[in-house]
Amino acid sequence: MKLALLSDLHANLRALDACLAHARAAGATQFALLGDLVGYGPEPAAVLERVMALAAGGAVVLRGNHDDAARQPPAGRQTAEDVSAAWTHEQLTPAHRAFLAGLPYAETAGDALLVHASAYEPQQWEYVDRPAMAGRCLLAAQQQWGLRRVFCGHVHEQLLYYRGADNRLMPFSPVTGVPVPMRAHRSWVALVGSVGQPRDGDPRAMYALFDAAQARLAFHRIAYDHAGTAAAVRAAGLPEGFAQRLERGR
Amino acid sequence: MTRLAQGSVIDGFVIGPRVHAGAMAELYRVHYDGGRPDPGFPMIMKVPRMGGGEGAENLVGFEVERQILQGLDGPHVPRFVAAGDLGRLPFLVMEYVEGRTLQDLLDDAAAARKRPAAQDIARWGRCVAVAAHSLHRQNAVHLDLKPANVIVRPDGHCTLVDFGLSWHAHFPDLLAAEMRPAIGSPAWMAPEQVVGVRGDPRSDVFAIGVMLYELATGELPFGAPSTTGGLRQRLWMDPAPPRALNPEVPPWLQEVILHCLEPVAAARPPSAAHLAFDLGDPDQVQVGPRGLRTTRTPFTAHVRRWLRAAGMHYQPSALPSERVGEIPIVMVAVPHHDTTDATLYALRQAVDRSLGIRPGARLACVTVVRSAGAQEDEAGLHRHHAEQLRQWARGLDLQGRQVSFHVLQSDDVAGALLAYAQTNQVSLIVMGAATHGLALQRWIPTVPARVAAEAPCSVLLVKDAPPFALLSQAA
Numbered sequence: 001m002k003l004a005l006l007s008d009l010h011a012n013l014r015a016l017d018a019c020l021a022h023a024r025a026a027g028a029t030q031f032a033l034l035g036d037l038v039g040y041g042p043e044p045a046a047v048l049e050r051v052m053a054l055a056a057g058g059a060v061v062l063r064g065n066h067d068d069a070a071r072q073p074p075a076g077r078q079t080a081e082d083v084s085a086a087w088t089h090e091q092l093t094p095a096h097r098a099f100l101a102g103l104p105y106a107e108t109a110g111d112a113l114l115v116h117a118s119a120y121e122p123q124q125w126e127y128v129d130r131p132a133m134a135g136r137c138l139l140a141a142q143q144q145w146g147l148r149r150v151f152c153g154h155v156h157e158q159l160l161y162y163r164g165a166d167n168r169l170m171p172f173s174p175v176t177g178v179p180v181p182m183r184a185h186r187s188w189v190a191l192v193g194s195v196g197q198p199r200d201g202d203p204r205a206m207y208a209l210f211d212a213a214q215a216r217l218a219f220h221r222i223a224y225d226h227a228g229t230a231a232a233v234r235a236a237g238l239p240e241g242f243a244q245r246l247e248r249g250r
Numbered sequence: 251m252t253r254l255a256q257g258s259v260i261d262g263f264v265i266g267p268r269v270h271a272g273a274m275a276e277l278y279r280v281h282y283d284g285g286r287p288d289p290g291f292p293m294i295m296k297v298p299r300m301g302g303g304e305g306a307e308n309l310v311g312f313e314v315e316r317q318i319l320q321g322l323d324g325p326h327v328p329r330f331v332a333a334g335d336l337g338r339l340p341f342l343v344m345e346y347v348e349g350r351t352l353q354d355l356l357d358d359a360a361a362a363r364k365r366p367a368a369q370d371i372a373r374w375g376r377c378v379a380v381a382a383h384s385l386h387r388q389n390a391v392h393l394d395l396k397p398a399n400v401i402v403r404p405d406g407h408c409t410l411v412d413f414g415l416s417w418h419a420h421f422p423d424l425l426a427a428e429m430r431p432a433i434g435s436p437a438w439m440a441p442e443q444v445v446g447v448r449g450d451p452r453s454d455v456f457a458i459g460v461m462l463y464e465l466a467t468g469e470l471p472f473g474a475p476s477t478t479g480g481l482r483q484r485l486w487m488d489p490a491p492p493r494a495l496n497p498e499v500p501p502w503l504q505e506v507i508l509h510c511l512e513p514v515a516a517a518r519p520p521s522a523a524h525l526a527f528d529l530g531d532p533d534q535v536q537v538g539p540r541g542l543r544t545t546r547t548p549f550t551a552h553v554r555r556w557l558r559a560a561g562m563h564y565q566p567s568a569l570p571s572e573r574v575g576e577i578p579i580v581m582v583a584v585p586h587h588d589t590t591d592a593t594l595y596a597l598r599q600a601v602d603r604s605l606g607i608r609p610g611a612r613l614a615c616v617t618v619v620r621s622a623g624a625q626e627d628e629a630g631l632h633r634h635h636a637e638q639l640r641q642w643a644r645g646l647d648l649q650g651r652q653v654s655f656h657v658l659q660s661d662d663v664a665g666a667l668l669a670y671a672q673t674n675q676v677s678l679i680v681m682g683a684a685t686h687g688l689a690l691q692r693w694i695p696t697v698p699a700r701v702a703a704e705a706p707c708s709v710l711l712v713k714d715a716p717p718f719a720l721l722s723q724a725a
Contacts, residue, residue: 089366162422162424164424165426165427170422175419180421180467181313183313183336185336187338
């Protein structure tokens with residue numbers, strides 16, 4: 001069984017379709033969407049249609065902080081994120097909003113825990129951006145779910161935390177396309193990156209493919225028409241910074 | 251683990267005779283059960299020994315070895331066949347490599363009370379360096395090279411075994427730890443490993459230096475310390491020069507050995523390919539004071555260094571494949587006839603640029619001459635062409651980089667250049683785009699075209715620099 005892990009889609013339909021096509025060609029039979037389906041990007045309704053179709057086919061779909069914001073946008077428009085949330089809200093139908101409202105914070109798939117931000121109080125949207133945070137996430141996964149493999153998104157980066165020889169959590173930067181063994185007797189927190197808004201200077205979309213039988217995780221980078229999405233951001237009248245972020249990948 | 255019974259079957263493998271019983275693992279010959287044909291090579295099964303206390307560490311080594319063997323390729327590592335589940339039945343099945351370990355060769359020498367000849371040491375050392383380089387190019391570092399882990403095959407090539415402590419840039423380092431004693435075999439461990447740096451290919455270069463030292467003198471340069479303090483000595487201590495222990499060691503060999511044993515990784519040969527180059531061309535080794543010394547470093551100098559070493563700090567290393575490529579071995583094919591000043595000038599400029607700004611890059615100047623006829627003075631011909639090469643190189647801005655001169659004899663110019671590049675792990679070939687027998691190009695593929703097509707590395711085809719071309723037009 002191969003499970004495609006896609007997070008932080010951010011209403012970027014071109015990036016989502018490119019990742020889904022790659023995953024299917026690579027043999028993915030199951031899909032998990034780890035939240036932040038919308039926000040920032042220009043195609044929230046179209047992306048949600050895709051996601052709802054996947055969910056109907058058995059895909060796991062989780063809630064992210066931007067999904068909450070799009071459902072209930074903040075009253076003021078202080079930041080670009082607020083502008084994005086209000087705009088997204090307008091684009092969604094009641095059915096879309098109801099779908100977002102029903103999404104869980106965390107879900108299990110086999111012996112892995114799936115969560116948008118961190119297994120530690122998922123509704124706090126804590127960033128797993130250093131070993132201590134990964135440790136807290138793992139501890140919660142073990143105590144509440146009895147699991148030692150966690151897949152999450154939220155930080156828009158691809159990284160694998162694992163336990164080194166002295167039992168500390170160590171970060172490992174994966175090489176694109178090289179499957180990494182993730183054997184069950186160790187503890188792992190994998191950050192699968194962002195499909196719709198990469199922030200590491202490389203505009204290609206990110207996702208990861210977990211081969212459950214072999215216990216191996218491959219991190220992928222997928223080229224897509226990011227100029228097309230950036231043009232759609234501008235056409236929608238969304239803040240210019242969102243378009244530039246897609247072009248620069250930062 | 252109790253000894254496996256011959257004839258028993260484990261996960262589809264029939265256990266054959268035990269061929270090795272080490273402290274950490276036992277090795278058995280195996281073949282497939284049920285008459286399934288073998289994979290085209292003989293196989294062994296490696297089974298961990300799980301004594302009291304050491305079990306967990308040993309199993310991590312198994313996990314590491316499995317991960318790394320699956321990520322490696324080529325004749326210098328045993329081929330991976332299968333692995334048992336770590337929790338249930340830990341084992342690894344891999345290619346059985348025919349041959350004798352370097353330790354066997356050392357034991358022979360000890361039994362015969364005779365040191366191997368310098369050229370044999372260089373030959374074995376070179377084959378180990380070539381094997382290590384092949385590993386480094388695949389983003390891995392062995393980190394536990396020692397005579398028992400080097401198998402010299404009947405064909406003269408080496409296969410490296412036992413990857414339980416190795417490092418691979420593409421996989422999480424399961425042995426990484428922030429604070430804990432160094433891991434490895436104390437006698438061969440590089441100073442940076444002592445302070446916990448894993449992943450520097452020059453650590454393997456150091457270990458090869460220790461092996462060369464052993465072969466040359468019968469002794470270990472830093473002993474086999476069992477304490478952290480003893481291990482840290484190599485951060486600042488010079489070993490006794492090999493010539494102090496065995497006067498028959500030639501200066502070039504001592505130069506090479508002590509170069510590998512430099513405490514700071516940056517002072518060693520920048521890659522195993524550079525080391526292989528030196529061992530393959532003893533006449534071209536530039537022997538300095540390091541190679542000539544026959545006395546030990548005075549105690550007072552060691553004390554001063556020991557004080558400085560107290561604050562020693564290493565920078566973490568970059569990915570090995572990047573490092574290996576950073577310091578190139580550049581080969582320039584210099585034509586010796588049918589050429590112009592413009593071509594020679596353009597070649598010089600291209601070589602200057604290709605050597606880059608980093609120290610350590612080395613240059614091999616090569617010319618190919620046809621085989622000497624029966625009447626000709628072969629040595630004289632060689633001298634003549636070598637001198638031509640030296641003259642050509644005088645115009646280069648070498649800034650103390652190593653340069654060597656090679657006159658190859660062959661009627662197949664492209665073939666000779668390609669073979670040279672292959673054998674010496676050359677990173678870049680520089681040659682004229684219109685040299686080496688231009689007159690024939692209408693009938694046969696030109697030498698540069700064939701070299702460019704078949705070379706194992708990048709090829710820079712150099713065209714004449716404009717000023718000369720313009721000048722000749724004006725004339």
